[in-house]
Amino acid sequence: MSAVTMNTNSTGPVSTTRSLLIKWVIALLVPVLVFNFVWQGDYLINNVILGFINPADALVDTGSLIQASIFILFFYLVVLAFAGYLVAADTGRRSMLEVWVDVLIFAVLPILLIVLVNDNLIIGLALCAILWPIYFYIRRRVPFFARSKALLSPKSVSLLSAEQKAAMVRRARLGGFAFGLSLAITWLVVDLVSYFAGALPTELLIVTAVRTVFLVVAGYFLGWVGGIVAVRLTLSANANSANGGDNSAQSGANGRRKRQLMMLASSRAREEAREVVPNDLPLRSAGARRFFLILLIAFVLFYPVLDPFLFGYGTAGRLAGYTDAGYYVILALGLNIVVGFAGLLDLGYVAFFAIGAYAWGIFGSTQFGRLTNIIIQPEVLSWLFWPMIIVTALIAALWGVILGAPTLRLRGDYLAIVTLGFGEIVPVVFLNLDKYTNGTNGIVGVRSPAFFGIQWTVINHVPYYYLILALIALVIFANVRLRDSRLGRAWIAIREDEIAAASSGVNLVRTKLFAFGTGAFFSGIAGAYFSAKLGNVSPDLFSFNDSVIYLAMVVIGGLGSIPGVIVGALAVYSINLFILNNLDSIASDPTSFLYGIDQFIIHYIPSFTFGNIRNLVFGIILVAIMIFRPEGLIPSARRKRELHQAPEEEAVELGSLDVTTTDPGFEAEVRIE
Amino acid sequence: MVEEQAYVPTNEVLLDLQNVTKHFGGLAAVQDVNLQVRRGEIVSVIGPNGAGKTTVFNLITGIYRVSSGDIVLDGKSILGLTPDQVLRRGIARTFQNIRLFNNMTVLENILVGQHTQLNANILTSLFRTPGVRREEEEARKRATELLSFFGSELVSRQEEYVINLSYADRRRVEIARALAARPKLLLLDEPTAGMNEVETLEAVKYVRRLRDELGLTILLIEHKLAVTMGMSDRIYVLDYGRKIAEGLPEEVRRNEKVIAAYLGKPTASEQKAAGDAPYV
Numbered sequence: 023m024s025a026v027t028m029n030t031n032s033t034g035p036v037s038t039t040r041s042l043l044i045k046w047v048i049a050l051l052v053p054v055l056v057f058n059f060v061w062q063g064d065y066l067i068n069n070v071i072l073g074f075i076n077p078a079d080a081l082v083d084t085g086s087l088i089q090a091s092i093f094i095l096f097f098y099l100v101v102l103a104f105a106g107y108l109v110a111a112d113t114g115r116r117s118m119l120e121v122w123v124d125v126l127i128f129a130v131l132p133i134l135l136i137v138l139v140n141d142n143l144i145i146g147l148a149l150c151a152i153l154w155p156i157y158f159y160i161r162r163r164v165p166f167f168a169r170s171k172a173l174l175s176p177k178s179v180s181l182l183s184a185e186q187k188a189a190m191v192r193r194a195r196l197g198g199f200a201f202g203l204s205l206a207i208t209w210l211v212v213d214l215v216s217y218f219a220g221a222l223p224t225e226l227l228i229v230t231a232v233r234t235v236f237l238v239v240a241g242y243f244l245g246w247v248g249g250i251v252a253v254r255l256t257l258s259a260n261a262n263s264a265n266g267g268d269n270s271a272q273s274g275a276n277g278r279r280k281r282q283l284m285m286l287a288s289s290r291a292r293e294e295a296r297e298v299v300p301n302d303l304p305l306r307s308a309g310a311r312r313f314f315l316i317l318l319i320a321f322v323l324f325y326p327v328l329d330p331f332l333f334g335y336g337t338a339g340r341l342a343g344y345t346d347a348g349y350y351v352i353l354a355l356g357l358n359i360v361v362g363f364a365g366l367l368d369l370g371y372v373a374f375f376a377i378g379a380y381a382w383g384i385f386g387s388t389q390f391g392r393l394t395n396i397i398i399q400p401e402v403l404s405w406l407f408w409p410m411i412i413v414t415a416l417i418a419a420l421w422g423v424i425l426g427a428p429t430l431r432l433r434g435d436y437l438a439i440v441t442l443g444f445g446e447i448v449p450v451v452f453l454n455l456d457k458y459t460n461g462t463n464g465i466v467g468v469r470s471p472a473f474f475g476i477q478w479t480v481i482n483h484v485p486y487y488y489l490i491l492a493l494i495a496l497v498i499f500a501n502v503r504l505r506d507s508r509l510g511r512a513w514i515a516i517r518e519d520e521i522a523a524a525s526s527g528v529n530l531v532r533t534k535l536f537a538f539g540t541g542a543f544f545s546g547i548a549g550a551y552f553s554a555k556l557g558n559v560s561p562d563l564f565s566f567n568d569s570v571i572y573l574a575m576v577v578i579g580g581l582g583s584i585p586g587v588i589v590g591a592l593a594v595y596s597i598n599l600f601i602l603n604n605l606d607s608i609a610s611d612p613t614s615f616l617y618g619i620d621q622f623i624i625h626y627i628p629s630f631t632f633g634n635i636r637n638l639v640f641g642i643i644l645v646a647i648m649i650f651r652p653e654g655l656i657p658s659a660r661r662k663r664e665l666h667q668a669p670e671e672e673a674v675e676l677g678s679l680d681v682t683t684t685d686p687g688f689e690a691e692v693r694i695e
Numbered sequence: 696m697v698e699e700q701a702y703v704p705t706n707e708v709l710l711d712l713q714n715v716t717k718h719f720g721g722l723a724a725v726q727d728v729n730l731q732v733r734r735g736e737i738v739s740v741i742g743p744n745g746a747g748k749t750t751v752f753n754l755i756t757g758i759y760r761v762s763s764g765d766i767v768l769d770g771k772s773i774l775g776l777t778p779d780q781v782l783r784r785g786i787a788r789t790f791q792n793i794r795l796f797n798n799m800t801v802l803e804n805i806l807v808g809q810h811t812q813l814n815a816n817i818l819t820s821l822f823r824t825p826g827v828r829r830e831e832e833e834a835r836k837r838a839t840e841l842l843s844f845f846g847s848e849l850v851s852r853q854e855e856y857v858i859n860l861s862y863a864d865r866r867r868v869e870i871a872r873a874l875a876a877r878p879k880l881l882l883l884d885e886p887t888a889g890m891n892e893v894e895t896l897e898a899v900k901y902v903r904r905l906r907d908e909l910g911l912t913i914l915l916i917e918h919k920l921a922v923t924m925g926m927s928d929r930i931y932v933l934d935y936g937r938k939i940a941e942g943l944p945e946e947v948r949r950n951e952k953v954i955a956a957y958l959g960k961p962t963a964s965e966q967k968a969a970g971d972a973p974y975v
Contacts, residue, residue: 514803526807539815
């Protein structure tokens with residue numbers, strides 16, 4: 023299908039530097055400009071500056087202004103470096119137009135949609151989530167895009183020579199400089215126009231001047247940084263395999279790295295060719311992903327400060343929503359260990375969440391004093407939240423082991439039913455143990471945590487926001503460490519083939535119990551956070567429905583994939599618990615786009631409300647995702663392979679044990695404890 | 696025909712099956728089987744399909760529970776042990792239908808094979824202590840070494856998902872995974888199944904090398920008569936769950952019961968064909 027052949031004699035990019043510059047400067051410029059002038063990112067900047075100049079009139083207090091300006095500065099520094107990286111890392115084989123259309127759809131479109139729906143981030147992203155698959159579909163079918171499909175697959179690689187590296191860095195500096203210059207000029211023009219139109223205060227002219235110079239200078243140096251990033255991530259494609267031979271003589275770290283690279287390169291599966299730099303699709307390379315991640319983390323960290331500028335009124339409400347969504351992420355990550363890594367179908371995960379919540383609920387309130395006659399001052403209780411998170415998690419983990427133990431000899435469906443049972447039993451137990459848990463009334467007055475000088479009220483959600491971010495970061499860290507460890511491999515081996523795993527030395531009982539225990543540990547953390555934030559805990563907060571939602575989050579996100587389940591948790595939360603919940607209130611607002619649709623439908627079906635069809639819509643979405651993307655939104659590489667194997671790749675699966683399975687004694691006799 | 700053996704098997708019994716019987720409901724899959732493997736030997740178990748050979752393997756490795764009898768390894772009974780415990784005692788196996796972890800890479804498969812050789816627990820893994828880091832580094836080096844037993848090709852394909860490999864390569868990875876656990880006794884279930892003549896010759900060579908170079912004792916199930924004859928020190932023949940013959944290859948080859956079991960009542964020419972030159 024591909025009409026592109028590799029130029030085997032050149033090791034540099036196929037296009038000229040000039041065309042690369044044009045390509046990437048425009049590719050980056052357009053989204054940044056749209057962000058600034060359509061979404062009012064410059065509103066953010068201007069208000070911050072004005073806020074410094076006239077503190078009395080400022081939208082927010084000085085502390086927030088400083089944080090906002092740090093973010094702005096950081097944002098532009100990263101984008102400038104990114105420009106340099108892209109120019110350096112691109113082989114230039116893909117056409118400009120293709121890149122521009124991609125950027126249009128993935129960067130510009132979201133911004134436009136968010137603005138369209140009255141600056142509502144979640145609905146905007148949801149609309150994108152609908153439009154993007156359509157775009158993917160079109161892209162695969164339309165010949166224009168299918169034309170230049172050849173990806174770089176290095177037949178043999180070597181590290182870059184010093185001069186190649188220098189050339190790359192040179193290109194990067196040029197790229198950063200060119201981007202900075204273009205951005206500065208465009209902005210200058212806009213500012214001058216609005217100044218002469220009377221819309222720009224005179225004080226901001228100074229800012230304009232400073233910014234113009236800054237962007238150009240910073241562009242040069244940050245482009246350099248981007249170039250260095252590109253160089254460090256680089257393998258150079260070299261069809262001349264003779265080159266590979268004499269490199270093996272090198273000793274030391276350099277030689278070892280070369281050998282590693284050669285080993286890696288020659289065995290890279292086709293889809294992993296995208297990781298390599300130089301790259302046909304630098305936007306998808308590992309380096310680009312690092313830039314995106316940095317920007318995302320910065321955005322998430324500074325979000326409370328940025329929200330009033332970017333999204334208008336209602337910051338508190340939005341933060342409340344995010345701090346609620348946050349513990350779902352932790353639950354999804356915990357369940358991912360049980361279901362995703364170890365492959366144990368757990369339909370009762372809410373039980374451990376409830377245990378965690380009640381553990382802090384009982385300890386962190388007057389209930390503890392009532393039960394044990396040990397009175398702890400409420401303020402001290404709040405401080406004890408921090409050690410108690412670990413204790414709660416351990417209690418939940420203990421119960422994970424206890425409840426997991428009977429299920430160990432069960433397979434698949436039977437395991438699911440038993441765990442479902444536990445998911446029902448635990449809340450009912452809490453309901454009936456009223457001496458300890460206060461039964462249906464639940465426990466009120468559960469203490470929030472304490473931290474130096476911070477108010478943890480129900481009105482101000484910012485402390486909870488950072489708390490949940492910190493907890494999520496810890497949980498992600500733990501998951502990644504475990505996944506790449508001896509235990510993580512054992513879990514995945516169990517999921518793949520229990521008998522082979524046992525025959526390779528994996529103790530099935532211990533490893534499965536560890537899976538249950540670790541999964542429950544994380545849900546204990548989420549539980550403690552939940553009851554501390556909510557201030558009370560009662561049995562009706564936990565039901566089977568919740569277990570199903572957690573499972574949906576894991577499956578939709580991508581079984582076994584850590585970024586996948588995070589996105590899955592946010593997606594399911596947004597769709598089910600936010601969008602679908604709030605469609606009615608949005609539809610009743612005459613200024614929203616749903617109003618017209620709602621009125622139209624009511625015209626024909628008078629008793630229609632969005633609330634009525636909520637579960638129907640959610641169900642349809644789930645089914646659609648499972649049909650078109652069963653491996654999940656961001657699948658682990660394994661899972662994608664598992665579900666989309668080409669027929670000829672499929673291994674022949676025969677029954678491996680000599681005895682036929684129709685023998686009555688078979689199932690009973692196979693003992694893989 | 697048979698060349699000078701580089702490794703002379705000892706007389707010390709490593710594995711001893713004593714009157715092992717296995718019932719599945721009313722069916723006796725294995726009945727009163729007695730079998731010894733001496734240290735350093737290559738012993739084959741042969742027999743027609745359904746004779747119970749793989750069942751014997753599953754009994755040895757703990758996948759099935761023995762109905763009666765005993766299995767003794769190095770003087771100690773291994774009855775009632777789970778498969779991972781059996782592995783820790785020193786018996787590793789491969790499977791007739793290659794049970795690799797399909798959605799893992801070659802390297803990861805071998806690393807799982809080293810599970811019993813590593814000491815990382817959940818806490819040390821979480822904190823990535825220097826000990827764990829060193830251990831992982833060495834594990835990866837060892838994986839490369841194990842793969843290099845089969846030549847350099849697999850070494851360079853470490854990062855490939857096993858499902859992309861050829862059948863013969865996947866067999867090799869499975870053997871490498873079994874070797875990763877440093878076993879004393881290696882159970883190979885039809886190591887040449889599905890292979891053509893060239894691949895079979897290669898397989899025979901590396902099975903011999905497993906004993907000669909690595910000092911392993913090998914018990915294998917083999918379906919191809921000619922292969923077994925050329926490779927084994929001793930042969931056991933099973934039919935319908937019972938042992939019908941045992942001894943040196945030449946003896947077994949001429950044993951009437953064996954011939955009858957495989958070929959039905961043989962004609963004179965068929966008998967001659969059965970005495971064909973074996974693989975050496």
